[in-house]
Amino acid sequence: MRSLLVIHHEAAATETKESKPGSVLTSIGFQVTLADGEERAARGIAEADAAVLHLPVSRIKAWSEFLHQWKRMPLIWWCSAFSASASLDACEDDVVIDGILTPHMESHEIHWALQFAARAFFQREQWLEERKQLLARVEERKWIDQAKAILCEIKGINEAEAYDMLRKQAMNERKRMVDVATSIVKVYEILQESKPKGTKRK
Structure with a gap:
């Protein structure tokens, strides 16, 4: 997994560089495409191995449905101070994600988290096909x-x-x-x- 599509909420622009997934993931060797809307996401999804969602949890379901219309791939939530605090009212939402990343993870932790997310995604896809x-x-x-x-x-x-x-x-x-x-x-x-x-x- 080398190429990541990062979907970010406009309100996340207030976060520091160290908290933004684009900056963190690029610094440890990932190819990152940033998208703040559906048009940019649709243009960048073809080359992506996974999508990192820097969004409130309440926005994840709609985005996952949109992304899966174009391509089925692992969905990982970027849990920063912004996305976590904006998600307090959505803890019970029926949202399916394959993994979670945080800005404070070390590079090896991010790599392992992405590997486990990919495995979880493929197992879920296999289960859905069997069902x-x-x-x-x-x-x-x-x-x-x-x-x-x-x-x-x-x-x-x-x-x-x-x-x-x-x-x-x-x-x-x-x-x-x-x-x-x-x-x-x-x-x-x-x-x-x-x-x-x-x-x-x-």
Whole structure:
């Protein structure tokens, strides 16, 4: 991790040079791009390995959503006198960050904190991807179960036979089973909606 995008609040300009992330991080060898608004951040995000947010905690959520539209990367909060004092009312906010840096850290402490932040970020990304895949499988299971129930009712067959029918149709049409199941459910729902009232499946 060598290139950092530093997002700073306009009010942070009152802090001393020794407290500003741009100055501190540059002095220990990092390439730093400063941004005080979305336009500059969007221009500098491509080369950044992580974003350092010198902001009140209440501003972090909106900024993280903006940054992740462009690129997913570790988010680190720069906890200075300014950003900490401006965050007292936001201690309970639902904010996700991967690490914290302070102006008083030694260079080796900053390097290690960034390494741990990167690891935390990648672990979180992996968890989010696994969760996404799990939810997708649950959703697919719902469509397949609905399609099986419809086939059981219409064809007068059991669940195992209905599953076999779905599988064979998917193979014949060279489609995923969930796509075949979704088509069956949607067509069935359209047919049910077109029937006179009182004749729909209960």
